[in-house]
Amino acid sequence: MTRTAPGTLSVQRVSVAVDRRTLVDAVSLDVAPREVVGLVGPNGAGKSTLLRTLYRAVRPTSGRILLDGDDVWRMPGRRLARRLACVLQEASGEFELSVHDVVAMGRTPHKRAFDGDGRADREIIASSLGELDVAHLARAPFERLSGGEKQRVLIARALAQRAGTMVLDEPTNHLDLRHRLDALRLVRRLGVTAVIALHDLDLAAMFCDRVCVLHGGRVVALGTPAEVLTPELLAEVYRVAAEVDVNPHTGTPRLTLLPGSGPREEAPFT
Amino acid sequence: MTGAAREAGADAAAPASPAVPRRLPYGLVLLLSGAFLLAAATAGVAVGSITIPAGQVWEILLHRAHPALAEPAWPAVRETIVMDARLPRVLLCAVVGAGLAVCGMALQAVVRNPLADPMLLGVSSGATVGAVVVVVFGVAWFGVFTLPFSAFLGALAALVAVFLLARSGGRMTTVRLVLAGVATAEVLSAIAGFVVVTSDDPHAAQSALRWMLGGLAGTTWEMFWIPAAAVLVGTLVLLGVSRPLNLLLAGEEAAAALGLDVHRFRAALFVLVAMMTGTIVAVSGAIGFVGLIMPHVVRLLVGADHRRALPAAALLGAGFLIAADLAARTLVSPEEIPVGILTALVGGPFFLWLMRRKAAR
Numbered sequence: 032m033t034r035t036a037p038g039t040l041s042v043q044r045v046s047v048a049v050d051r052r053t054l055v056d057a058v059s060l061d062v063a064p065r066e067v068v069g070l071v072g073p074n075g076a077g078k079s080t081l082l083r084t085l086y087r088a089v090r091p092t093s094g095r096i097l098l099d100g101d102d103v104w105r106m107p108g109r110r111l112a113r114r115l116a117c118v119l120q121e122a123s124g125e126f127e128l129s130v131h132d133v134v135a136m137g138r139t140p141h142k143r144a145f146d147g148d149g150r151a152d153r154e155i156i157a158s159s160l161g162e163l164d165v166a167h168l169a170r171a172p173f174e175r176l177s178g179g180e181k182q183r184v185l186i187a188r189a190l191a192q193r194a195g196t197m198v199l200d201e202p203t204n205h206l207d208l209r210h211r212l213d214a215l216r217l218v219r220r221l222g223v224t225a226v227i228a229l230h231d232l233d234l235a236a237m238f239c240d241r242v243c244v245l246h247g248g249r250v251v252a253l254g255t256p257a258e259v260l261t262p263e264l265l266a267e268v269y270r271v272a273a274e275v276d277v278n279p280h281t282g283t284p285r286l287t288l289l290p291g292s293g294p295r296e297e298a299p300f301t
Numbered sequence: 302m303t304g305a306a307r308e309a310g311a312d313a314a315a316p317a318s319p320a321v322p323r324r325l326p327y328g329l330v331l332l333l334s335g336a337f338l339l340a341a342a343t344a345g346v347a348v349g350s351i352t353i354p355a356g357q358v359w360e361i362l363l364h365r366a367h368p369a370l371a372e373p374a375w376p377a378v379r380e381t382i383v384m385d386a387r388l389p390r391v392l393l394c395a396v397v398g399a400g401l402a403v404c405g406m407a408l409q410a411v412v413r414n415p416l417a418d419p420m421l422l423g424v425s426s427g428a429t430v431g432a433v434v435v436v437v438f439g440v441a442w443f444g445v446f447t448l449p450f451s452a453f454l455g456a457l458a459a460l461v462a463v464f465l466l467a468r469s470g471g472r473m474t475t476v477r478l479v480l481a482g483v484a485t486a487e488v489l490s491a492i493a494g495f496v497v498v499t500s501d502d503p504h505a506a507q508s509a510l511r512w513m514l515g516g517l518a519g520t521t522w523e524m525f526w527i528p529a530a531a532v533l534v535g536t537l538v539l540l541g542v543s544r545p546l547n548l549l550l551a552g553e554e555a556a557a558a559l560g561l562d563v564h565r566f567r568a569a570l571f572v573l574v575a576m577m578t579g580t581i582v583a584v585s586g587a588i589g590f591v592g593l594i595m596p597h598v599v600r601l602l603v604g605a606d607h608r609r610a611l612p613a614a615a616l617l618g619a620g621f622l623i624a625a626d627l628a629a630r631t632l633v634s635p636e637e638i639p640v641g642i643l644t645a646l647v648g649g650p651f652f653l654w655l656m657r658r659k660a661a662r
Contacts, residue, residue, distance in 0.1 A: 083554070086554075086557070086558040087557055087558070088554045088557055088558070107560075108557065108560040108561060108562050109560035110560075111560065112558065112559050112560030113560070116558075117555075117558040119552075119554055119555055119558065126409075126413075126415065126550045126600070126605045127322075127600055127604065127605050128547070128550055128604070128605045128606065129604055129605075129606075132547065132604065132605065132606045133551070135547075135606075136544075136547055136548055136551060136559060137559070139544045139545070139547070139548055139559050139560065139561075140559060140560040142544055144541035144542060144544075145540070145541055146544075147608075170321045170322075171321050172322065192559070
């Protein structure tokens with residue numbers, strides 16, 4: 032059950048432009064081994080696009096991304112997939128793959144043609160199913176699951192890849208409160224390097240070592256949750272008024288949104 | 302309070318999980334499919350204008366395999382019927398049926414759409430145009446390989462055209478796919494028809510008609526080997542890439558994130574499917590719906606994992622087409638119905654049912 036050693040991820044001045052629109056603008060971000068970095072920002076800030084350059088769904092217009100010093104865009108896909116696992120926003124198909132089949136896909140980068148699933152593979156698949164609390168669904172058709180169950184299965188698939196670095200795009204979407212905590216706690220416990228796009232700033236504050244705030248494709252703040260998640264930043268980036276105090280249980284920042292009191296400059300219909 | 306607690310308790314004890322499909326063990330499914338194939342093949346060789354007992358069919362085959370295995374106690378004409386008329390036809394049916402089923406399954410994974418089928422996507426029509434052009438214009442650049450090669454080129458061109466037409470902005474909807482496939486098939490069939498009708502060689506027109514309807518009448522051993530080799534090789538290759546095929550079902554981005562070079566893999570599959578379909582159509586014409594029905598039946602039986610589904614699809618497709626061909630030549634004997642008409646009679650309603658079920662989801 033060897034897991035690839037946690038990777039060092041280095042995003043170097045990555046830009047993405049599509050149809051002359053700059054979606055990601057010279058983003059640089061260094062992630063140390065075992066560090067968990069939360070990627071936050073309003074809708075359209077470029078979070079997903081930036082993550083997509085990491086798992087090679089979108090080629091950066093400029094800049095490069097190094098994983099342990101190797102350019103991710105210059106290594107064979109299979110080798111990258113053994114070192115970097117992804118949880119994408121839910122994709123649905125028309126086929127009745129079972130939950131077990133979906134998680135077994137995670138073993139593909141480790142396999143050659145005609146290789147069967149060996150005992151080690153079966154153990155990895157079973158333990159991944161168990162970690163995400165979906166073992167009882169193993170034989171159920173993936174298509175028929177609820178959104179939250181699907182999300183957990185997709186996290187289990189990434190887990191079965193046994194990669195040292197993980198990229199997660201809104202992994203807590205569709206999850207109920209308990210499974211949100213479980214999923215993020217699990218990522219922490221794995222001791223992998225992780226970049227997680229999150230909408231929920233309280234969760235980002237609770238589970239991430241550092242938070243990277245994107246706005247309009249640029250990094251506008253990068254630091255520990257306490258450094259970054261300030262009322263001033265929330266007003267500037269999200270255009271909301273909020274109070275930030277310290278969560279007495281975790282010692283991390285806690286946000287309280289103030290209803291109906293957006294910053295004055297955001298007058299409607301101007 | 303107690304109500305809430307009970308509810309929570311019940312929830313934990315029996316989480317609302319979707320129904321797990323009940324399935325036969327995989328080995329049993331393979332065994333039954335193999336038995337069905339063997340029974341259909343035996344019947345296919347035994348039944349005809351002169352019916353030969355099944356036992357005698359096997360004795361003749363065993364005798365041919367090794368003379369010591371069975372004492373010849375049959376008229377020589379029966380041996381001729383079995384070996385020269387019926388056996389090549391039954392074996393070719395098996396190859397064509399297996400190939401179409403496997404191609405259908407691969408195509409459905411490539412376009413991520415369960416309504417894909419070599420005939421519905423215009424691939425068979427493309428191959429028909431290739432075949433008809435060769436026959437009508439008497440081209441013979443590559444000897445015996447001219448016909449299958451030309452059919453392959455036609456199939457590949459049609460497949461690429463449909464794929465590009467159905468895709469817009471990286472997305473492909475079912476409606477666009479089916480419309481693009483049907484339109485391409487219509488245009489290509491019209492081209493094939495035009496070439497045949499305007500040809501002044503009645504013999505060429507006659508043999509070209511064979512591809513338009515889809516049938517296996519008059520099969521000889523010479524026709525058997527090329528499609529047999531193509532289907533065997535193609536199926537083995539597909540089995541080798543059954544894991545990447547599974548990844549395609551997860552979607553393009555997820556497949557890429559799991560290490561698959563989606564564009565190259567898809568291009569390679571196009572060539573492979575076109576090769577199988579082209580060589581098949583070159584001998585049998587366009588036989589529809591086998592590639593649509595068989596993958597669905599197989600997925601119901603063993604699930605969608607290609608490592609398990611492909612072998613079962615090959616076996617069932619082979620058995621199904623042998624049975625269909627048997628029906629085609631015995632239902633209104635001594636006349637013979639082109640088997641493509643029979644499969645369309647069965648497959649058309651199936652397709653409609655599938656579309657309605659998909660729409661209902």
